[in-house]
Amino acid sequence: MNLHLYNTRLRDKELFKPQDPHRITMYVCGPTVYNRVHIGNARPAVVFDTLFRVLKSLYPEVVYARNITDIDDKIMAAAQASGDSIAEVSARFAQAYFDDMDELNNQTPTIQPYATEHVPQMIAMVERLVAKGHAYAAEGHVLFAVQSMPDYGKLSNRSLDDMLAGARVEVAPYKQYAGDFVLWKPSNEQEPGWDSPWGRGRPGWHLECSAMIETHLGETIDIHGGGRDLIFPHHENEVAQSQCAHDGELFVRYWMHNGYINIDGEKMSKSLGNFKMVRDLLDHYSGETLRFALLSAQYRSELSFSVDLLDQAKSALDTLYGGLKQLQSLEAIKPDNLNDQPFYQALLDDLNTPIAIRELHGICKAMLQAKGDEQAKLKGLLLSCGELLGLLQQQPEGWFKQAVSDDAISADKIEALIEARQQAKRDKDYGRADEVRAELLAAGVVLEDSREGTTSWRRE
RNA sequence: GGCGCGGUAGCAAAGUGGUAAUGCUGUGGACUGCAACUCCGCCAUCGUCGGUUCGAUUCCGACCCGCGCCUCCA
Structure with missing residues (x-):
């Protein structure tokens, strides 16, 4: 059973060879908890949850960590606006995130670390970077010196010169070089802060992931995932921090990035204001429908999101659950494994979910035509395949009778x-x-x- | 300016050097009191123009169009 994954680092699909086949390590960037998440934020959660399921089918132990960023200037702003404390705001939206992800049939990651619980590790990492000459303190800040790392820019495939040519960088006076980024920044008395060798302050954006990965998963991990928009600067800077803190030890073996969700041909994003909150969509569509829609395109492709897409996802699930409903009383015979299944092969090929879904339909059709044991086996196969995608796990009756909106007829x-x-x-x-x-x-x-x-x- | 992605039926979306999966929709029919479900059937020549090839949607080149990243962003 060979799993092939597209590795952003090499810009190519390659055979997945874990560091330790007995224990797979995967880290995915989770949300900054200052508001509800939109469906674009849900895509990586669903994609990597699916990968989590596939990995578990291949390896005895998979450690999947997805962080909660609970310290950030946007959270501070949200707290200010609402009058609640930062802790209240982040706790509220972290819980909202967990609720939304549950609705989408995402399994709970093995570890869900919080940034604020890893500040000592972050400070320790900054100290190491300073000691090794990769970072410097200036005016209460500590900055990472990107020129100290020859490979800086490799992940995102850009050179320092090219980056600065883009000229959207605000050059703060305390920076030795325009491309240097903040590891630690000072907090005033109103702002949350932690004592550090550089005074009271708080961590920069990228630092938490490096520190939490080091703490929970080790210096080198197998898979690191997130949205394409995190490649630069976030992941590039994570690589810089971690590898320089670890004397060049490889940080991530396989970098995976999902494509955007588009609305009317444009990226869905908070800045464009064209986003759909998961919570609002759940008022009209089931979580399983949203999940199916998110899996209807291969994860690296952009996905055109619309009401049409959700209606189509709903109808497709109706067909599949319709098949299961016809055989409700038939006891399914689960397969021992899925190894020879085209469905499984599709998922092992860089999570080709559109083909996997096609196979689901094929199995369903074959199931309805089969008789006896063969039919029971196909039902078991359909359910097992569905489970790997996080779909088709409820009773057909429940699927067809669930009321999505509150004012539905009883x-x-x-x-x-x-x-x-x-x-x-x-x-x-x-x-x-x-x-x-x-x-x-x-x-x-x-x-x-x-x-x-x-x-x-x-x-x- | 630098780097990168994509243009496949009404919609969504795979894929392949030998005339294009699948789902949704639409449509013809069977079934039905009528429907729904189900079943059988139909509905694309793959942005444009060149090149390579026996043969290209698939390889190469040019062009057109759309999108993304270049320190908020999944």
């Missing part, structure tokens, strides 16, 4: 109307029967009569 009322329609049908009063069906359809409920005369229902 199940009791639906049942009552169905009984009224059954009576009308018995009376051959088809006009009345159709009336009831139209009434329910208007409320978003579709009726399905069976050959036996029973009627089941589902929400659209």
Whole structure:
């Protein structure tokens, strides 16, 4: 079983060879908790959760860490605006993030470290960088000297000269070189801060990840993931800090970056204001529908996000759950492994989820045509494959009857109307029967009569 | 200016040097009291122009268009 992954570091797909096949280490950049996350923030969570599942199917132990950044100027601003403390704001939005990620069927990462719980490690790392000549203190700040690292810019494939030519860099007076970035910055009395050798202050943006990776996963990790927009400066600077602190030891073996979610051809982002909050989408679509939509494109591709996309995801899931519903009473026979399955092969090829989903449909179709044990095996296969994607794990009845919005018609009322329609049908009063069906359809409920005369229902 | 990505049916999205998966939608039919579900069938020549090749959507070149990063960003 060979897993191939696209490695940003090499700009090529390559065979995944872990450092230690008994213990895989993966780190993914989590949110800065100053507000609710949008669907673009959810993409890496879903993508790397899927990778987490695949890795667990291949290796005995996978340590997956996803951080919570709970100290940041944006959190300070949010706290100021709301009147709550920084701790209250970050705790509230961290919990909101966990809730949203749960809704999307993401498994809980092995470790969810908080930046504020690793400040001593960050300070220690800065001290080491200063001692090794890679960083310098100036006016209460400590800066990383990018020119001290020959390979700086390698991950993002850019040279120092080119970067500065872009000229969006604000050159602070305390910088020795325009491209140097902040490791530590001073805090005033109103701002949160920690005592350090350079005075009371707080860490720069990139430092936390380096410190938490070192603390929990070691100097060299197998996989580091995040959105494409983090390649520079965030990940480039993480590499710089970590490798220089570790005397050049390789920091990350496989760098993985997911593409953006686009709306009308443009990147969804907070600065453009064209984002959709996960929470708001959940008012209209189930978490599983959102997850399916996010997996409908290969993770490195951009994904065109729209109401259409979500409707399509919902319909596709209806088809798959519809197949499972037909065989509800059939006991599934789970496969021992998925090794020979095209579905699995697709995922092992850099998480080709569109092909994996195609295979899901193929298995479902084959399942409905099969008989006996073969059918039970295909049902088990479909469920096992679905599990690897974090899909199809609920009862079909539950899928079809879940009410997504609060003002949906109740199940009791639906049942009552169905009984009224059954009576009308018995009376051959088809006009009345159709009336009831139209009434329910208007409320978003579709009726399905069976050959036996029973009627089941589902929400659209 | 530097670096990079992409243009495939109405929508979404794979893929391959030998005339293009899959899903959704639409549509024809079977089934149904009528529907829904299900089943059978139909619906693209892959941005443009050149080149290489027996043959290119797939390789090369040019061009057009769109998008991204260049210290807020998943």
